[in-house]
Amino acid sequence: MSLYFEDVEVGARFTTASHVITEADIADFCRLTRDHHPLHTDEAYAKRAGFDGIIAHGLYGLALMEGLKTELKLYEDSSIASLGWNHVRFVHPMGAGDEMHVEMEFTAKRESRTRPAGVITETVWLLFPDRSPAISAEHVSLIQKRD
Template sequence: MSLFFEDVQIGARYTTSSHEITVAGIADFCRLTLDHHPLHTDAAYAKQAGFPGIIAHGLYGLSLMEGLKTELKLYEESSIASLGWNDVRFLHPIVAGDSVHVEMEFTAKRESSSRPAGIITEAVRLLRSDGKLLINSEHISLIRKAD
């Protein structure tokens, strides 16, 4: 399925599949971003800081949110560009062993003033399997109109 600007319905909601956060995945993000802070690499350090174990980077969670959304294939043929993320809030730590998923909802849309396309706004949330909200954000995208 690929949604074009005309297909986007304000209030439509989507939920992704679940993904398990692993120590190896956090380590991969450390290597990729060069952020090897001990909160992400040293369980004893993280526990001393009040966490149950190593935690994922907030930006790992945000990146994962985009990846999980991509698996929905909503914009396979219509995506032009991400215009940014607004009001990102890291509300609770993401811990190795957590199972997470994304819930998103279309909250606004408007015609682009610079090209024949549309700008859409999504409320995007990362939740743990028990329903705990981990990250809350807003994403803005530029997508094609149907031919």
């Protein structure tokens, strides 16, 4: 399924598959971003800071949100660009072994002012299995109109 601007219905909701965060995920994100802060690499340090163990980067969670959404293939043939993330809140830490999924809702849409396309806004949550949030955010995208 690929949604074009005309297909987007404000209020429509989608839920992704889940992903279990691993220590390797956290280590890979450290390596890719060069962010080796001890909260993400040193269990004793993280425990002294009040966590159960090392925690995932908040930005890893944000990237995971986009990856899980991409697996839905909502914009497989229609995506032009991400215009940005707004109101990002890291609500609860995530660690190795945590199972996460995304729920998203279309909250707005409008015609692009600069090209024959549409701007869509989604509210997006990265959730634990009990639906409590780890991250909440708003994502704005530019997508194609149908020919």
